[in-house]
Amino acid sequence: MDWTENLISKTLDKTAVVGIVGLGYVGLPLAVAFSKNFHVVGYNIDPEKVELLKQKKSYIEDVKDDEINLEMFSPTANPDDLKQCDYIFIAVPTPLRKDKSPDLSDVKTAGEEIGAILQKEQFIILKSTTYPGTTEEVLIPILEEKSGLKAIEDFGIAYSPERVDPGNIDYNMNNTPNVVGGLTPEFTDIGAMLCENVSTEVVKVTDCKTAEGVKMIENIFRNVNIALVNELALIFEKMDIDIWESIEAAKTKPYGYMAFYPGPGVGGHCIPLDPYYMAYRAKHFGFIPRFIKTSGEINDYMPIHTVNLANKGLNSIGKNLWGSNILILGLAYKGNISDTRESPAASVIDELVER
Numbered sequence: 001m002d003w004t005e006n007l008i009s010k011t012l013d014k015t016a017v018v019g020i021v022g023l024g025y026v027g028l029p030l031a032v033a034f035s036k037n038f039h040v041v042g043y044n045i046d047p048e049k050v051e052l053l054k055q056k057k058s059y060i061e062d063v064k065d066d067e068i069n070l071e072m073f074s075p076t077a078n079p080d081d082l083k084q085c086d087y088i089f090i091a092v093p094t095p096l097r098k099d100k101s102p103d104l105s106d107v108k109t110a111g112e113e114i115g116a117i118l119q120k121e122q123f124i125i126l127k128s129t130t131y132p133g134t135t136e137e138v139l140i141p142i143l144e145e146k147s148g149l150k151a152i153e154d155f156g157i158a159y160s161p162e163r164v165d166p167g168n169i170d171y172n173m174n175n176t177p178n179v180v181g182g183l184t185p186e187f188t189d190i191g192a193m194l195c196e197n198v199s200t201e202v203v204k205v206t207d208c209k210t211a212e213g214v215k216m217i218e219n220i221f222r223n224v225n226i227a228l229v230n231e232l233a234l235i236f237e238k239m240d241i242d243i244w245e246s247i248e249a250a251k252t253k254p255y256g257y258m259a260f261y262p263g264p265g266v267g268g269h270c271i272p273l274d275p276y277y278m279a280y281r282a283k284h285f286g287f288i289p290r291f292i293k294t295s296g297e298i299n300d301y302m303p304i305h306t307v308n309l310a311n312k313g314l315n316s317i318g319k320n321l322w323g324s325n326i327l328i329l330g331l332a333y334k335g336n337i338s339d340t341r342e343s344p345a346a347s348v349i350d351e352l353v354e355r
Contacts, residue, residue, distance in 0.1 A: 004121075007123060018086070022093075023042050023043075023044040023050075091162065102280050108138065116147070151183060178199035219273075222271050223275050265344025265348075332345075
């Protein structure tokens with residue numbers, strides 16, 4: 001395609017403008033990372049957050065105020081400002097509905113807003129966590145309908161899963177490998193070429209749905225193993241075995257074992273959600289993902305078990321939940337961060353209040 005030559009040239013000489021739609025836990029660190037080499041336009045629908053960024057004030061723990069370089073980074077609440085961009089990343093939330101089905105409304109809205117201003121020769125990269133097939137079957141039709149343009153012929157598109165772990169001091173965007181899968185092999189190469197500017201290693205995969213599948217594997221693996229150890233904790237409790245001591249001893253095996261730990265449930269934007277995204281998608285292919293669904297159910301039960309333990313402890317000293325004063329220590333889904341997304345602490349509190 002002739003039009004990609006200009007994009008490749010601008011990427012190599014770093015004159016390309018990078019747009020980021022969604023300036024949250026993924027989008028803002030991504031914007032800061034790219035602003036070290038490219039001019040970045042960061043679009044967010046919340047004008048208050050945009051105003052904070054214009055004052056060089058970060059609302060994300062992983063981004064320090066002095067990392068915001070307004071000479072290279074332009075925060076905006078106006079989607080028209082994305083017209084000047086050569087690349088546009090979509091980094092918006094993908095939550096679950098109450099019935100545990102995927103809620104892609106933010107991705108669809110972002111697609112509609114981008115489609116309304118989409119220019120020929122722009123390149124769109126979806127980073128939001130989602131089930132395989134979303135880029136091709138949900139996003140591209142919206143972009144084409146709103147813009148009147150055609151993917152491949154007029155604009156590029158790829159998927160690159162986010163790998164942000166809030167509060168992790170060892171692994172960040174720079175030293176965590178970046179996965180990229182494009183609609184065509186050339187789009188994969190172009191997306192990888194761009195991402196090499198923010199990641200020391202870029203892994204290219206066959207296509208968009210393969211890249212989407214990578215994210216599902218990563219977090220379903222964690223969810224399933226957490227569920228396994230949670231179930232073992234429930235069993236060991238009945239047997240009067242200390243699950244923590246057993247895990248520490250198991251860790252001494254130098255091969256074939258990876259430690260996971262029991263807890264009051266799972267939290268964050270990925271682990272509690274991704275299994276349900278995959279289960280939803282699998283049903284479209286006539287497959288019932290029993291193992292994945294069971295792991296989700298086990299982890300969803302753990303907040304209730306936590307309250308049961310509190311009740312048991314109170315009963316042992318002649319008290320009941322009703323009428324007791326309960327202190328909750330820790331509201332985030334893991335230690336030393338302020339991120340409360342999908343935190344099991346909320347479910348524990350709800351259950352305590354209900355009782």
